[in-house]
Amino acid sequence: MKRIVSVASTVLVFSILFSFAGAVQADDNTKALEKAMWQAWAKGDLAVFEQRFADDHIHVSAGGILAGKAANLEDMKKHPCEVRSWKLGDIKAQPLGSDAVLLVYTADQDATCRGEKAPSRVHATAVWKKTDGKWLNSLYHETGVSE
Numbered sequence: 001m002k003r004i005v006s007v008a009s010t011v012l013v014f015s016i017l018f019s020f021a022g023a024v025q026a027d028d029n030t031k032a033l034e035k036a037m038w039q040a041w042a043k044g045d046l047a048v049f050e051q052r053f054a055d056d057h058i059h060v061s062a063g064g065i066l067a068g069k070a071a072n073l074e075d076m077k078k079h080p081c082e083v084r085s086w087k088l089g090d091i092k093a094q095p096l097g098s099d100a101v102l103l104v105y106t107a108d109q110d111a112t113c114r115g116e117k118a119p120s121r122v123h124a125t126a127v128w129k130k131t132d133g134k135w136l137n138s139l140y141h142e143t144g145v146s147e
Contacts, residue, residue, distance in 0.1 A: 027093035030101045030128040033135055035088060038107070042083040046076055054129065054136035061142050063114065081113040099130040100138075106145070119144030 033052060040048035053069040066072045089106035096102055103126040111118040127139040 027095070027101060030103060030126075030135055031091045031093060033128065033137070034091060034103055034105075034126055037137065037140075038086055038088060041081065042086055044080050046073060049073060049076065052135075052137050054131065054138040057137060058139050058141075060140070062119070062144055079114050081111050081118065084110040086111070096127070101128045102126075103128065107142075121145040 036048060037052060040046075050069075050073060053072060055069050056067075057069045057072055059066045059072050066075055086107060086109040089108075091103050091105040094102040094104075103124075105124055107122050107124055108120060109118055109122065110120070122142040122144055125139070125141045126137060128135050129138045130136075
């Protein structure tokens, strides 16, 4: 009986460790993907968004709410931003199960979108979900910070 309990305990410990390692890997992957999205935005590289937006992607900003990958890509094509600089603060990651991660961070930017200066600083939230083995951005939400 003691041997069965010992084996079960060992299996439980390893399960927790592997789960934690997977969550850390997901955090690192999604943080890198989020940074890559900002780089693509600055360059006007819509191909990255085409690859990384989930079909049901939602974008929420002061400009409104855009739902769906196609609507978001179309808006980005029609209204490209002029990005002079950007910098992300420390990205915090919160796993939402094994196939989703919530990221929160502050970003500083110098950009003009739709003919108006974008907020210099935003608080951002992004949700990444794993679909068919690939991390996709399901939600991006930003709120301008009053200075």
